[in-house]
Amino acid sequence: MWCGGAIAQDALEHPDWQGKGFAPNVPDHPLREIISGLAFRTHETKAMQSDDFNNPGFLAVEEGAALWSKVDGAAGKSCASCHQEAVQSMKGVRASMPKWDEKQKKPVNLEQRINICRSENMKAEPWKFGSPELTAMTTYVGHQSRGTPVSVRTDGPMKPWFDRGRQLFYDRVGQLDMSCANCHEKNYGKFLRADFVSQGQTNGFPTYRLQTQRLVPLHERFQGCMFDVRADPYKPLSDEFLALELYIAWRGLGLPVETPAVRN
Amino acid sequence: MRREAALSAAVIAVIFTAPGRLPAVAQGAAAPSAGVAPIAPALLAVKVVEENGVPGVPQALTEKPGDPQAGAKVAVDRRLGNCLGCHQISALGNEQFHGEVGPSLDGAATRWTVPQLRMIVVDPKKIFSDETVMPSFYRVGGPGRVRPEFQGKPILTAQQVEDLVAFLAAQK
Structure with a gap:
């Protein structure tokens, strides 16, 4: 490490991330080591994050739990009417999202899955992306997969979505002309000014961010990164972000779900 | 995004300033678009000159010489050069948080000539490679999906480039 004497860099903790990952068990994976953002x-x-009583993300888990059994919509149902106890019925669900939906003829992520269930089965209004309800339910359902390794399918009809996601990951965008890979593949484990760069893994989402003091859904985080490189972000739940979500989930194959993670 | 795509190559924007004239780009001149003259009159290519096989920009972008103190501010300001985002610079030791992505800029002027330093700021891809993470600070066009308020504008004005180059030239 460079020594700058008076520079306050020395005060910044260099997290001990090395050796905290594992080798990918698929061929042609771009990372030598897959490492959770937690490291x-x-x-x-x-x-x-590790103390459920101190982890502020658990407020959303509790809100989600309350919504789970709350009747809503013309069908007079709650989530629990069909899925009973989420602890059993939702276990592992989040780890394999986004997943192909034969009816929609496209992959859907957890937020979309929840809203499809609301409109089709509950006859309720879908929740808006970024609404406290949708984020709380996504966090609650996601949390039932805590510890389950991420295991998305990328073959069959998912293949073109995977390929599109990979292209988006490497596309340089914005006035700063940067791609996801520029930071999260080539420069993780380094300070970018005061930010310590991770691999941009998605296993903790929705994530409680200390900066914003609330749970942030994945597509909002994508937007934030694009905005910062002065790019015009894609819309949440757009096909582009779906493809990117799928591809980045694959980059983190085998990482345990941490929802709700705590990040800076 | 078609606007960028319409440009056959990245247009390197340079303003040969008439005395007293503000840089058109800094004022927000629109990017050239399909069906319109591809290069607005105020935008001309920077003259790149190779010396010993290394490209450089020997001619200053402005008549007013660069001011190294103003350049230091450009290097620090997160909305301008934000050089500290990626580089360590001992001369800016009072500033917190120096990045680690690129090399230290200490002694930059002993490794590069002034035309080369100007080239690196204007368009580092010409000196390093297209793979470099470093943005081109005085170029428009090329990258996709630029946020509307930044379209057709380089990151830095011509004067900011010159100020920054003057600051870098003092890092010996």
Whole structure:
């Protein structure tokens, strides 16, 4: 490490991320080691995530649990009417999202799956992306997969979506002319000014961000990154972000779901 | 995004300033678009000159010489050069948080000539490779999906480039 004497860099903790990952078990994976974003955070952040009583993301887990059994819509049903106990019925669901939906003829992610269920089965209004309800339910359902390794399918009808996602990951965009890969593949484990760059893995979403003091869904995070490189972000739940979500999930195959993770 | 695509190559924007004239790009001149003259009159290509096989921009972009102190501000400001985002610079030791993505800029002027430093700021892809993560600070066109408020504008104005080059030229 460079020594700058007076520079306050020394005060910044360099998280001990090396050796905290594992080798991908698929051929032609772009990463030598797959590492959760948790390894790139400070001791304080790690401690906050690992203690369910201190993890602020659990407020959303509780909100989601309340919504789970709340009747809504013309069919007079709640989630629990069909799916009973989420602890059993939702276990592992989030780990394999996005997943192909034969009826929609496209992959859907967890937010979309929840809303499809609301409109088709509950005859209720779909929740808006970014609404506290949708994020809380996504967090609650996601949390039932905590510890389950990410295992998305990328073959068959998912293949073109996977390929599109990969292209988007490497596309340079915005006035700063940067791709996801520029930071999250080539430069993770380094400070970008005051930010310690991770691999951009998605296993913790929705994620409680200390910066914004609330749970942030994955597509909002995508938008934030694009905005920062002065690019015009794609819309949440757009085909582009769906493809990107699928591709980045594949980059993290085998990572345990951490929902709700805590990040900076 | 078709606007960028319509450009056959990245247009390197340079303003040969008439005295007293503000850089058109900095004022937000629209990017050239299909069906319109591809290069607005105020935008001309930077003259790249190779010396010993290394491209450089020997001619200053402005008549007013660069001011190294103003250049230091450009290097620090997150909305301008934000050089500290990626590089360590001992001369800016009072500033917190120096990035680690690129090399230290200490002694940059001992490794590069002034025309080369100007080339690196204007369009580093010409010196390093297209793979470099470093943005081109004085170029429009090329990259896709530029946010509307930044379309057709380089990251830095001609004067900011010159100020930054003056600052870098002092890193010996």
